[in-house]
Amino acid sequence: MRSIFAGIMKCRHCGGTVTRINKGEHVYLVCAAAHAKAGTCKYESVPYAEAVSTFRHFLRRTLDEAPRGNDTAALNDKIAQLQAEIDAGEDRVTELLELTISDKSRAARQALREAEQELAGAEEALREALERRDTLTSTNVLNRLAAVEKALTAEPMDTEEANKALRGAVRKMTMWPQEGRLDILWHHVEEPQETTFLTTRFDWDANEIEDLKEED
Numbered sequence: 562m563r564s565i566f567a568g569i570m571k572c573r574h575c576g577g578t579v580t581r582i583n584k585g586e587h588v589y590l591v592c593a594a595a596h597a598k599a600g601t602c603k604y605e606s607v608p609y610a611e612a613v614s615t616f617r618h619f620l621r622r623t624l625d626e627a628p629r630g631n632d633t634a635a636l637n638d639k640i641a642q643l644q645a646e647i648d649a650g651e652d653r654v655t656e657l658l659e660l661t662i663s664d665k666s667r668a669a670r671q672a673l674r675e676a677e678q679e680l681a682g683a684e685e686a687l688r689e690a691l692e693r694r695d696t697l698t699s700t701n702v703l704n705r706l707a708a709v710e711k712a713l714t715a716e717p718m719d720t721e722e723a724n725k726a727l728r729g730a731v732r733k734m735t736m737w738p739q740e741g742r743l744d745i746l747w748h749h750v751e752e753p754q755e756t757t758f759l760t761t762r763f764d765w766d767a768n769e770i771e772d773l774k775e776e777d
């Protein structure tokens with residue numbers, strides 16, 4: 562059986578191929594060198610099903626935030642900022658909605674209306690920014706990203722099709738399982754995109770310690 566990551570996923574330790582292996586009834590992603598001969602590289606396994614599942618789970622966000630190349634870096638920052646504003650705006654509207662149920666004052670209704678208007682404004686700005694980025698992005702890149710979306714969201718997903726679409730768009734990927742991170746280096750840009758990659762290999766303790774250290 563093939564992996565949707567075949568030919569793309571590289572080992573973060575040696576840079577070599579990460580391959581799909583069967584161990585009894587379980588299927589894992591492992592550095593091919595470490596699997597072939599003990600001691601050649603670090604033996605670090607990630608359950609294949611979890612890797613596919615987390616990749617598909619965060620795909621929408623990954624594709625929204627994927628760099629488009631050319632002159633769209635500033636627009637990408639703006640899009641990320643608007644998305645954060647919208648998340649916060651939605652929370653605020655929900656809170657105010659709850660408040661207006663208990664507090665029927667004019668002030669409460671007014672605050673809700675204002676929050677709704679702000680949210681609508683941010684949503685409109687996001688739509689415009691996304692459209693503008695599309696016009697600046699080359700057709701090639703758009704087609705490749707669309708192919709990834711189509712193949713990876715298909716139900717049921719075809720492994721060969723998914724792999725073909727990913728190979729068309731991605732030069733390489735590197736997993737950081739303990740950190741919950743997957744770096745994606747797209748064909749059309751030079752810098753990798755950091756995405757979320759949550760599996761049972763995520764190290765909650767280590768990452769909590771990191772957070773505490775940053776606060777010091």
Ligand SMILES: [Zn+2]
Pocket residue numbers: 572573574575576577592593594595602603
């Ligand atoms: Zn390796």
